[in-house]
Amino acid sequence: MDKSILIIGACGQIGTELTLKLRKNYGKNAVIASDISEGNEELMESGPFEFINALDYKQISSIIDKYAINEVYLMAAMLSATGEKFPAKAWELNMNSLLNVLNLAKEGKIKKLFWPSSIAVFGPTTPKENTPQKTVMEPTTVYGISKLAGERWCEYYFNKYGVDVRSIRYPGIISWKTSPGGGTTDYAIEIYHKALTDGNYDSFLGKNTKLPMMYMDDAINATLKIMEAPAENIKIRSSYNLAAISFTPEEIAEEIKNFIPKFAISYHSDFRQSIADSWPSSIDDSEARKDWGWQHQFDLEKISESMLRNLQVKFDEIKTQK
Numbered sequence: 001m002d003k004s005i006l007i008i009g010a011c012g013q014i015g016t017e018l019t020l021k022l023r024k025n026y027g028k029n030a031v032i033a034s035d036i037s038e039g040n041e042e043l044m045e046s047g048p049f050e051f052i053n054a055l056d057y058k059q060i061s062s063i064i065d066k067y068a069i070n071e072v073y074l075m076a077a078m079l080s081a082t083g084e085k086f087p088a089k090a091w092e093l094n095m096n097s098l099l100n101v102l103n104l105a106k107e108g109k110i111k112k113l114f115w116p117s118s119i120a121v122f123g124p125t126t127p128k129e130n131t132p133q134k135t136v137m138e139p140t141t142v143y144g145i146s147k148l149a150g151e152r153w154c155e156y157y158f159n160k161y162g163v164d165v166r167s168i169r170y171p172g173i174i175s176w177k178t179s180p181g182g183g184t185t186d187y188a189i190e191i192y193h194k195a196l197t198d199g200n201y202d203s204f205l206g207k208n209t210k211l212p213m214m215y216m217d218d219a220i221n222a223t224l225k226i227m228e229a230p231a232e233n234i235k236i237r238s239s240y241n242l243a244a245i246s247f248t249p250e251e252i253a254e255e256i257k258n259f260i261p262k263f264a265i266s267y268h269s270d271f272r273q274s275i276a277d278s279w280p281s282s283i284d285d286s287e288a289r290k291d292w293g294w295q296h297q298f299d300l301e302k303i304s305e306s307m308l309r310n311l312q313v314k315f316d317e318i319k320t321q322k
Helices: 013-026 041-045 057-067 080-085 087-106 142-161 184-197 216-228 249-257 272-277 286-292 300-321
Strands: 005-008 031-035 049-051 071-074 112-114 168-170 172-174 200-203 211-215 245-247 264-267
Touching (some): 005 013, 005 057, 013 071, 013 216, 071 087, 071 216, 080 142, 087 112, 087 142, 168 216, 184 249, 184 272, 184 300, 216 286, 249 264, 249 300
Parallel strands (some): 071 112
Antiparallel strands (some): 211 245
């Protein structure tokens, strides 16, 4: 069966790069991007696009029929920091969008489904170091609560209806291509922007706040790898722990100084500090590495070099266009 893929929430931070990678791998016409509004120029010009409200069951079903879709990636979500400002809206979007696609899969209209969870499912009572796959999960944000509930729904639909749903718990994701999307770990993107534009950065997290992080290339590769794995290799149908590296704002600042010696950082924690404090500082992802061969490629030095190099090219192009 030829792949026919629908990405819901394709214009977000991960969705944008996931769409481009899938189109590169399977052909532009095999991957239908969708969102409630248009994405960046590269995304919109790279292949088919449909306007979809992730809460509209009939609309999603109609697009699935139109393109004979057999795989869906549900990337639409309201992230942690934004979700705390609009908790009811965050719950509605994060929960009902998932139930829509799970029910479409239950009806046989989707053969394979990807839904991302997050380290936000963990809470202050979770072991912080090398957080195991199965552990105490008492999230303190609406984003984390919705992701934990979503994990239980995914496993339920697999066990009860045989839905082939696959999921990974993303750590903080670092990328130069798209703007931050309202997450607590977004400082690790903003800091590179400010290093190049201002030469300094005021961090909204304390200097010793250690969090699990990952470069976008690794996150995309993990997503493709779990979706391409044989169904019998996927032993966990709630969501897999996923990790690459962990670091603090102070450590990332020191790494940036290797490239920009005069870079300076200051610290003024805001409401996002309490969110970060409730999350793990490192993750045990041995189950993902064992079951479907997950391996990361980027350490902090490689991330910093790539971010600063690509952002500088991007900023120079913007100046030229002006």
